[in-house]
Amino acid sequence: xxxxxxxxxxxxxxxxxxxxxxxxxxxxxxxxxxxxxxxxxxxxxxxxxxxxxxxxxxxxxxxxxxxxxxxxxxxxxxxxxxxxxxxxxxxxxxxxxxxxxxxxxxxxxxxxxxxxxxxxxxxxxxxxxxxxxxxxxxxxxxxxxxxxxxxxxxxxxxxxxxxxxxxxxxxxxxxxxxxxxxxxxxxxxxxxxxxxxxxxxxxxxxxxxxxxxxxxxxxxxxxxxxxxxxxxxxxxxxxxxxxxxxxxxxxxxxxxxxxxxxxxxxxxxxxxxxxxxxxxxxxxxxxxxxxxxxxxxxxxxxxxxxxxxxxxxxxxxxxxxxxxxxxxxxxxxxxxxxxxxxxxxxxxxxxxxxxxxxxxxxxxxxxxxxxxxxxxxxxxxxxxxxxxxxxxxxxxxxxxxxxxxxxx
Amino acid sequence: xxxxxxxxxxxxxxxxxxxxxxxxxxxxxxxxxxxxxxxxxxxxxxxxxxxxxxxxxxxxxxxxxxxxxxxxxxxxxxxxxxxxxxxxxxxxxxxxxxxxxxxxxxxxxxxxxxxxxxxxxxxxxxxxxxxxxxxxxxxxxxxxxxxxxxxxxxxxxxxxxxxxxxxxxxxxxxxxxxxxxxxxxxxxxxxxxxxxxxxxxxxxxxxxxxxxxxxxxxxxxxxxxxxxxxxxxxxxxxxxxxxxxxxxxxxxxxxxxxxxxxxxxxxxxxxxxxxxxxxxxxxxxxxxxxxxxxxxxxxxxxxxxxxxxxxxxxxxxxxxxxxxxxxxxxxxxxxxxxxxxxxxxxxxxxxxxxxxxxxxxxxxxxxxxxxxxxxxxxxxxxxxxxxxxxxxxxxxxxxxxxxxxxxxxxxxxxxxxxxxxxxxxxxxxxxxxxxxxxxxxxxxxxxxxxx
Numbered sequence: 001x002x003x004x005x006x007x008x009x010x011x012x013x014x015x016x017x018x019x020x021x022x023x024x025x026x027x028x029x030x031x032x033x034x035x036x037x038x039x040x041x042x043x044x045x046x047x048x049x050x051x052x053x054x055x056x057x058x059x060x061x062x063x064x065x066x067x068x069x070x071x072x073x074x075x076x077x078x079x080x081x082x083x084x085x086x087x088x089x090x091x092x093x094x095x096x097x098x099x100x101x102x103x104x105x106x107x108x109x110x111x112x113x114x115x116x117x118x119x120x121x122x123x124x125x126x127x128x129x130x131x132x133x134x135x136x137x138x139x140x141x142x143x144x145x146x147x148x149x150x151x152x153x154x155x156x157x158x159x160x161x162x163x164x165x166x167x168x169x170x171x172x173x174x175x176x177x178x179x180x181x182x183x184x185x186x187x188x189x190x191x192x193x194x195x196x197x198x199x200x201x202x203x204x205x206x207x208x209x210x211x212x213x214x215x216x217x218x219x220x221x222x223x224x225x226x227x228x229x230x231x232x233x234x235x236x237x238x239x240x241x242x243x244x245x246x247x248x249x250x251x252x253x254x255x256x257x258x259x260x261x262x263x264x265x266x267x268x269x270x271x272x273x274x275x276x277x278x279x280x281x282x283x284x285x286x287x288x289x290x291x292x293x294x295x296x297x298x299x300x301x302x303x304x305x306x307x308x309x310x311x312x313x314x315x316x317x318x319x320x321x322x323x324x325x326x327x328x329x330x331x332x333x334x335x336x337x338x339x340x341x342x343x344x345x346x347x348x349x350x351x352x353x354x355x356x357x358x359x360x361x362x363x364x365x366x367x368x369x370x371x372x373x374x375x376x377x378x379x380x381x382x383x384x385x386x387x388x389x390x391x392x393x394x395x396x397x398x399x400x401x402x403x404x405x406x407x408x
Numbered sequence: 409x410x411x412x413x414x415x416x417x418x419x420x421x422x423x424x425x426x427x428x429x430x431x432x433x434x435x436x437x438x439x440x441x442x443x444x445x446x447x448x449x450x451x452x453x454x455x456x457x458x459x460x461x462x463x464x465x466x467x468x469x470x471x472x473x474x475x476x477x478x479x480x481x482x483x484x485x486x487x488x489x490x491x492x493x494x495x496x497x498x499x500x501x502x503x504x505x506x507x508x509x510x511x512x513x514x515x516x517x518x519x520x521x522x523x524x525x526x527x528x529x530x531x532x533x534x535x536x537x538x539x540x541x542x543x544x545x546x547x548x549x550x551x552x553x554x555x556x557x558x559x560x561x562x563x564x565x566x567x568x569x570x571x572x573x574x575x576x577x578x579x580x581x582x583x584x585x586x587x588x589x590x591x592x593x594x595x596x597x598x599x600x601x602x603x604x605x606x607x608x609x610x611x612x613x614x615x616x617x618x619x620x621x622x623x624x625x626x627x628x629x630x631x632x633x634x635x636x637x638x639x640x641x642x643x644x645x646x647x648x649x650x651x652x653x654x655x656x657x658x659x660x661x662x663x664x665x666x667x668x669x670x671x672x673x674x675x676x677x678x679x680x681x682x683x684x685x686x687x688x689x690x691x692x693x694x695x696x697x698x699x700x701x702x703x704x705x706x707x708x709x710x711x712x713x714x715x716x717x718x719x720x721x722x723x724x725x726x727x728x729x730x731x732x733x734x735x736x737x738x739x740x741x742x743x744x745x746x747x748x749x750x751x752x753x754x755x756x757x758x759x760x761x762x763x764x765x766x767x768x769x770x771x772x773x774x775x776x777x778x779x780x781x782x783x784x785x786x787x788x789x790x791x792x793x794x795x796x797x798x799x800x801x802x803x804x805x806x807x808x809x810x811x812x813x814x815x816x817x818x819x820x821x822x823x824x825x826x827x828x829x830x831x832x833x834x835x836x837x838x839x840x841x842x843x844x845x846x847x848x849x850x851x852x853x854x855x856x857x858x859x
Contacts (some may be wrong), residue, residue: 034741034743039842044835048840049782052759083827176787273760275759284677399821
């Protein structure tokens, strides 16, 4: 008797039992279920939610792998142990075994805690509420480790994940019903509850915080600096990274957000597979460029003095905003979350544009933390239903007008 | 005004087992069944009790809400059984067919000299009225309300469905007579659509506005054509008739007989020699299905109708009242190892998420009844719009139906759609939601509350 039959027997055994959702989650992970159509169309398309979510995870994997190497690379560079990359994307300084081990040691626990805690909460809710385990967390669980600083304590991550999944999603009814993007809810919780671990110049490079406390304790060591590009700009410091570093991703930042080129490729992949919305991605980029141009214009018109604390971010070349910070990652992977985005095609244009526009606005003007994409997406998540409302009203009005013309 | 309707949004589902254009006479069915459930929303009141001898065209029952509306027996014979279900609901009238068919005589009529009321009462009396359905609500037309127009779609796009051009060939006289009768029933026009490059028997009719249609499924759905020609507003009524039913109506007028004969397509990948059969409404599907041989007999689904909208009738079931296709496809009651993430070449998908049907636009597929996934909440957005050629927001309308929001349903265009229009969105739905059922229940609620 093969595995297939054994599992089928177990499924029948667990049917209507409390643990059925938990068992089915594992079973359907191994096998596409034997469910057949019983109403409506007798044949169905090949895609299901698992496949859809899996496609996003495939797009995320290169970012994860790059993030792992980058964690080790940034650590070693900041500690002065290795030189900076010299020969482009495939530099041996970057893709080294030493970088990989540090990266795995730091990043894998984040991934494991994120998935372990998140899925446990999901299964718990599925069992209590007697529904199947839905796939939403497959993507969220992968996003979370990629959007936090490398040294985030695991207990914090666990607390944040529980908060994000319960308050961000389950209280609304689970996958498909939530208003805010769960991954960003988790990150926003971390950001507001533990701000010292989520911003500043220490948290972005592994070892920097530890080193700082050792120095404070009297040890005679050099401090490790781990400032992000945006952090440097916000303080008006010189940035030591070239545009190609930023584009390829050899910069400090949240684990998976740094490599603009990999995110661009992932975005193209999502658009090609028709899983991600090209309308949102394109319009968000346009929105960001528009805001960037406005700031550049303000600077060149001389409305803002060089002494202003906003000067260096405002004078940043408008298109550089696309490749620094978390903008690209947020737009490709989080703004496009279909549940929390606008649901109408017209609405997606407005929604995406405003995300881009507001991201750069917040990034430049936020005194505490120079990044805006998280807050911009969360804000637009809240407004997405309103945008849709007006789009749908347009359709309704058209229909009413047709009726009026007819009866007039 | 004749119109050239070009539909861009949609999806042609190409399946293995298209019926070859050859017609055979089906083995004579012993028992014929008429199922009141085929007439959505009609509560039957028995006329022909068990044991009654009826002629073809004599009524079996009438509608509880309208005594004039009669539902005829397709054949002459004895009513051997009235099958009842829970709460004594009538599930089927079973008639044991005579060897020599006797027809009730409804007299030969000259339609041109008849007025509206005469045509109406003649169709009601002879049991031909149920062939006329209406939008909104997709139910049998209310004879009291004159429609603003009548639509007939002669363009077939549903997967494996009987090709109207083929089954109607040689029936031009009957169709013309029926069209002339329909013209009496409306102050507006009778619209007939034909495929753009087809040689349809419907293209040469008089007293009609002919439209040419092209594009993928659901271009052949009559609601799509109505939306393009003369969309339905609140308070308006449009009637629709299937082209094959025009033949029955026409024959009634020309010969005085109710002849339920119909050419049906037997199609699907489980059929060894798919082709057309001449049979009658209500016939046992087994009388045609086994004639041409079936693959893997224990594992088939027999559908009266096409694979998107038909009814699962089981091998011992009967041909539905409105159907002219019998589809037989394999059941998909099996597990597939890592079926959710491995590359898929043998199924149709609108996406390219490791699904490769986009590479082979002309390949024909052998699909089973597997759902390819479990039921989930609505998650993905923007995909339904690609296969839904209406100026309507499908997801929003489905959600309005799911929460019984009558105002929203009305505003979002519920009057313009029928469940069949949501068959494709249901097909591609990633969350495997029962769209047609949701829309049917929404329409029923509206009919009850608004009327």
